[in-house]
């Protein structure tokens with residue numbers, strides 16, 4: 276039951292796309308969930324047995340003064356499983372991938388309704404609120420500074 280039973284691992288886009296779309300762009304055309312111009316994306320999924328219950332996607336995308344930054348998108352947890360720690364586990368997996376790639380910083384445009392989630396995991400607001408054209412919802416840019424192990 277709950278977060279303890281899920282397995283978090285890298286995923287293919289065809290494994291995560293339906294959940295991403297259902298949670299983040301319900302009722303919209305599928306094209307609304309396709310991240311155009313994104314290269315070298317890595318997808319992460321959390322499975323409870325054979326059922327995908329959460330997903331996220333990370334990829335290299337520059338941030339001001341951080342050309343090797345990575346970006347987080349598509350962070351989504353099955354509504355029936357939200358608030359049970361699964362989002363935290365997927366976010367940790369996403370961060371680990373950016374760290375392994377040597378990223379000094381991660382960023383995202385977070386829904387204002389989800390800011391508390393990111394802040395509880397060490398992310399910080401990095402700019403004013405704005406409305407994204409594709410959702411019509413208020414967002415804020417957020418960043419997570421990543422420490423690089425000594426000697427690397």
Ligand SMILES: CC(C)(COP(=O)(O)OP(=O)(O)OC[C@H]1O[C@@H](n2cnc3c(N)ncnc32)[C@H](O)[C@@H]1OP(=O)(O)O)[C@@H](O)C(=O)NCCC(=O)NCCS
Nearest residue numbers: 350351352357358359360361362363385386388389391392
């Ligand atoms: C936001 C979301 C990804 C969080 O995942 P989750 O599995 O529900 O969150 P967790 O159970 O892992 O919570 C981790 C911590 O964040 C907090 N938290 C979770 N959602 C929160 C929210 N919306 N607002 C404030 N705090 C939140 C939890 O209380 C918990 O705090 P704790 O560590 O002090 O106990 C998930 O609820 C979701 O998919 N929501 C709908 C889609 C969405 O908004 N995605 C993000 C788009 S930017």
